[in-house]
Each structure stands twice: as C-alpha cells, then as structure tokens.
Amino acid sequence: MKERIRILITEIKFIFIRMITSYRFDWIAGNINLLLGLIFLYLGINSFRDEVVSSNVIDSKTIKMIIGLYIFVVIQEGLVGMVSKVSEGKAYGTFEQIIVNPYGSWFILFAKAVGGSIISFISITIFAPLAMVITGKYFSVNLFKLILLLIPLLFSVFGIGFILAGLTLIYKRLQSFAYLIQFFVLSLMVLPSYPFSVYSLLPIAPQSLVINKVIASNVAISYKWWIYLYLNAFVYFFSGIKIYNYLEEIAREKGVLGHY
Amino acid sequence: MLSIKNISKIYKTSKGNVVALKDLSLEIDEGEVICLLGPNGAGKTTTIKLIGTFVNPTTGTISYNNISITQRSKYLKNISVLFEGNRSVIWSLKVEENLEYFCGIRGLRLKDVKERIIKYMKIFGLEEYKGKFVNEISRGNQQKLAVASVLVLGTPVVLLDEPTLGLDFETSDNLMNIIKKEVDDNKKIFIITSHDADFIDKIASRIVIIDKGEVKGIFKVEELKSITKEENFKNAYLKYIKNKYERKN
Numbered sequence: 408m409k410e411r412i413r414i415l416i417t418e419i420k421f422i423f424i425r426m427i428t429s430y431r432f433d434w435i436a437g438n439i440n441l442l443l444g445l446i447f448l449y450l451g452i453n454s455f456r457d458e459v460v461s462s463n464v465i466d467s468k469t470i471k472m473i474i475g476l477y478i479f480v481v482i483q484e485g486l487v488g489m490v491s492k493v494s495e496g497k498a499y500g501t502f503e504q505i506i507v508n509p510y511g512s513w514f515i516l517f518a519k520a521v522g523g524s525i526i527s528f529i530s531i532t533i534f535a536p537l538a539m540v541i542t543g544k545y546f547s548v549n550l551f552k553l554i555l556l557l558i559p560l561l562f563s564v565f566g567i568g569f570i571l572a573g574l575t576l577i578y579k580r581l582q583s584f585a586y587l588i589q590f591f592v593l594s595l596m597v598l599p600s601y602p603f604s605v606y607s608l609l610p611i612a613p614q615s616l617v618i619n620k621v622i623a624s625n626v627a628i629s630y631k632w633w634i635y636l637y638l639n640a641f642v643y644f645f646s647g648i649k650i651y652n653y654l655e656e657i658a659r660e661k662g663v664l665g666h667y
Numbered sequence: 668m669l670s671i672k673n674i675s676k677i678y679k680t681s682k683g684n685v686v687a688l689k690d691l692s693l694e695i696d697e698g699e700v701i702c703l704l705g706p707n708g709a710g711k712t713t714t715i716k717l718i719g720t721f722v723n724p725t726t727g728t729i730s731y732n733n734i735s736i737t738q739r740s741k742y743l744k745n746i747s748v749l750f751e752g753n754r755s756v757i758w759s760l761k762v763e764e765n766l767e768y769f770c771g772i773r774g775l776r777l778k779d780v781k782e783r784i785i786k787y788m789k790i791f792g793l794e795e796y797k798g799k800f801v802n803e804i805s806r807g808n809q810q811k812l813a814v815a816s817v818l819v820l821g822t823p824v825v826l827l828d829e830p831t832l833g834l835d836f837e838t839s840d841n842l843m844n845i846i847k848k849e850v851d852d853n854k855k856i857f858i859i860t861s862h863d864a865d866f867i868d869k870i871a872s873r874i875v876i877i878d879k880g881e882v883k884g885i886f887k888v889e890e891l892k893s894i895t896k897e898e899n900f901k902n903a904y905l906k907y908i909k910n911k912y913e914r915k916n
Contacts, residue, residue: 410774417771421760429759429800500755504769504816507719509743515772659723662678662687662716 411510418518422526438530445538448473465546471623475596477531478560478615482592484523485564486571490585492519493575506664513651516572517565524561528554553622555633559640560614566640566647567592567610573654577663601628607635610643669695669718669824669856674727676713676880686880687713691727693875693885697823697854700846702867704860704904705877711860712750714877715826718858719748731824747817748826755813758801762793762812765801769816780819787815790845807838814842818849825849827859831866839863843870864901876907883908 426434451469465473493516496502505515532550539545571588575581592611600612601620607613614636620626658664671694676687688710695701703711716722718729720736720743729736731745749755756765763784770780788794791811796804801812814830831839843866849855861867867874868888876883884891884907888900895910897903 413774413776414772417768421764421768421771424764425759428761499758500751501757503719503721503748503750503755504772506721507743507746507748508772509740510774511740518772656723659721662676662713662722664716664721 411514414510414514415518415521418515418522419525422519422522426526438534441530442534442538442541444476445473445534446542448476449538449542449544465544467623470546471619473535474619474623478596478618479593480527480531481524481557481560482564482596482611482615483589484527485520485561485568486589486592487582487585488523489516489520489565489568489572490575490581492516493572494579494582497575497579511652512655513569513648516569516651520565520568521561528557548622553618556614556618556621556636559636560611560618562640562644563610563614564592566643566645569644569647569651570654573651576654576658577661601632603635608639610639613639668697668732669693669858670728670730671695671718672728674717674724674729676710676717676722677725688717688877688880689882691875691877691882695856695858697856698850699872700850700857700859700870702859702861702871702874703877704867704874705883708879709877710880711877712828713880714875715748715750715828715858715860718824719746719826721748745822746824746826747820747822748828749813749817749830750828751832756801756809756816761798761800762796762804763788763798765812765816766819770819773820775820780821783819783821787819790848791815792841807834810834811838811842814845818845823854824856824858827857829860829862831861831863839866846870864904868900874904876904878908 448469449465451465493502496505502512505512508515535548567588571581571585574584595606595609595612596615598606598609598612598616600606600609601616617628617632617636621628655664672692674691675689678685678687691714693701703714705711713722717724720739724736731742734742734745736742757768760768766784766787767777767780770784771777788797791814793808793812793815796808801809804812810830810833814827817825817827830842834842846857846859847870850857859867859870871888873885873887874891875885886894891907892898892900892903895903895906897906
C-alpha cells in the first residue's frame, strides 16, 4: 500500500513539475483560457447582447451550464487522457517502464489520471471564485458535497478510460476513436437517469446528472442514492480494470506490448 | 539465479505459425553477463521481451530465485529493462528528475534512493547536466541517462536491448566499465543484446547465439574462440555461423 501511495504522489508531483517547467507557457495559456471561459459563462450570453449585466447573482441555468462544462472537462480528461498516455508512452518508449512495473500498468495509468484530475480540480477551484470577483457575479457551491459527488463520477469515467486504454495496447493509436466515444459518453450526461430508471444502470449517466441536480438545483438525494452512485461507479471502475488487464494479456500473446 | 526452461514463442498469424524463439534453456547465476547474439530478426529481442514479461511464452517457464513469471508482481520487483536507450527517458523532465521519477513510479522512497541517484549521476558523468532537460544533452548522454534510470532502480536482473546503439567508442567503453562494476560490486545479472562484437568480447560471461528463432549455441567467449580456432571474437562468431557447428549447450 505504501508503495502505491508513493506512486500516486510521484505522478502528482511530476505532473505539477512538468506543468510549471516544460509546459509553463501552455499551462499559463490554458489557465487564461479557463478563466476567460468562466468569465464569459458568468456574464452570460444575454448580458453581451443587452450590454447590461442585470444581476449580481448567476441564474440556475448558467450554474447548470458551468457545472456541465466542468463535468465535460473531467470526462474528456479521463477518457482521452488515458488513451493518449498509452499511445504517447508507446511511441516514445516510456511505456515499457510502465509495463515492467510490479504494481501493474493499470495502477500507473490510474495514478496519472488521478494526478491530472486533482490538478484540474485545483485549477477550477482557484479560478471559479476569481472569475466571480472579476465579474462581480456570484454563486455558491458546497465544495465538500461537490468533491463527494465528483469521486464516483471520476471512478466511473476511469472505468471507461481503462477499456479505451486497453484497446490502445492492441490497436496502437486510438485518439480519434476516443474523441468519438467521448461524444457518445457526453450524451449519457443528459439521459434521464435520476430518479432511477434503466439509464441509471449506465456508467457516468447517474453521477453526472446528480451532480447537476444537487449542485445547480439544490436537490437533496437520499442516502440510498449516495450508495448507489458509488456502487455503480466502482462496478464500472473494477470492470474497466479487469477488461484492461485482459486486453493487456491479449497484447502479450500477440507480442504488441511496448513501443512501436 | 534466473532460470529459463525450454521457452518457445510461436506467433499465430493469418499466414500460419511464426516461430520467434524455439526451446531456449539457460541458468544464469548472479554476477553473469549474458549476451544474445544473432542476425536481425533472430529472436534476441523476443528473448528479452519474454524475460521482461512483454510477451507470454508459448511453452516453457522462466523464474528468478524460484519466483515464476506467472507471479508477475513479485517477479517484476527483480527486473528492469531498457529498449533502445534514449527513447526511454522523459524529455519534458530534467536529467535528475528522470531518475527520481522512474524510482518513484516503482514505489521507491525518494529518501532511500537519493544517494543512489547522486551515485549514478556521478558514475555516468551526468552531474554537470543537472538542471538540464533531456533535449539539451547529447545523444550519448541521453543513452547514459536511460541506462542510469534503469540501474538506479537497483533490481538484481537488468535487461538491455542494444545499449550501445549509436554510441561513440568512448561512451560505449564507459558503459561497458559501468556494467562490469555493477556485476563485480552488486552481483547483478545482465542480459544484453548487441551487434557490437568488441563490446560483447570484453563484457560477456557467456554468449547465446540465436538464428531464426533457434538457439545455435551457448558458449563462453574463449570457448567459442577455441572451437573456431579464431583469436578475434567477431571472426570466431562469423566462422561459427558459417560452418554451422554442432549445437552445444
């Protein structure tokens, strides 16, 4: 367990180091993009049309849009991120060090994905209030509740990410396919998965919809739903790992594991 | 001891079965350097891939100190591998950060490996490049860094695929001395593929000659020279291959 925590810390540390050294310019530009995007959302499209910022309170539709955008970023990071980590690693030859890792290549990918998500979360937690100060438009979010709801969403996304990453082990580059899948997955966000329906059994769908309901519309969910969100997420997460490991074995049989 | 028993790898393709390696058996003691030798496509890299668990053997078993490759997690704690040198480093990190990173993702505690990192930076002459990104140093130094990032892990078995590829004589010689020192001081097992006859001549405890997936012979360097009555290792190898001497294990 200690070793796994060290791996996790290493990934977070070096994602951060790379961001502020090698990718400094891109990191700054990315954050400016994020800040401008948030400012644009806070002010709202109507205020640009009317040239008037009518109220200092952001309406619930805009909050839904902001939360929706954030969920979109999380899903994109989880899905495309995992695929590109495998394909870049294979292309540059660093994936071999991941394959010979005694703790399993899935765990390294998981650590990378968790690291990326934490950094994204920190960025948005800093820039969302900053954008509020700049625009003078405010809304409040229960950060603790948001984190508790984001955890099952992330695990659900990672589960699907593992399947795509496993396919990348066999089929080399899959970024375009991952982008395609991402839109399919995004459609899951709008399915009526709350209250319980057949759509609630799908991955990502119940978690993303409930985040929006709870955070933007202040809907209170029962403890059974909390349990269900986590249960659903962990089922897809562990199934994703199982499928990834199975695909890794197929890649081993075919002799395509490692760089190309 | 690294034990390889009757391993074969057969790939099933649409055109039929392709034998990548046939029936290799080898027992390797601590402190031995095994060099895999053969023409391109002979099965040398497949052997490295089999020992490194990149490929599953079709038949046979591999184990290190009785830990089988099927117990992958335990087995891999003893193995580190490097394919084609400088590609296995992270270009967006600095020289010393690469070493820290590779130790970190093996679950090693930075406090425990700090001295080891300094030691390998010194051994490989990388101290002066501290603070520089990988793309700011020469290809030879990138190769040294790639080998250092494998050795710093401290595993008892090290697999190196073409470690001298593209290196100048001096760097190649340095690398050879470093490997010799690792073998003498730490009794590590090295399994190396190379086309560099001079390198193999100076470093190998034993050589395994492979051609078209078949093991043609396992010798000590001096033994091969004596069989072929050649003083020069390269000539001895070529003569052996040409005359198809009887396989000797």
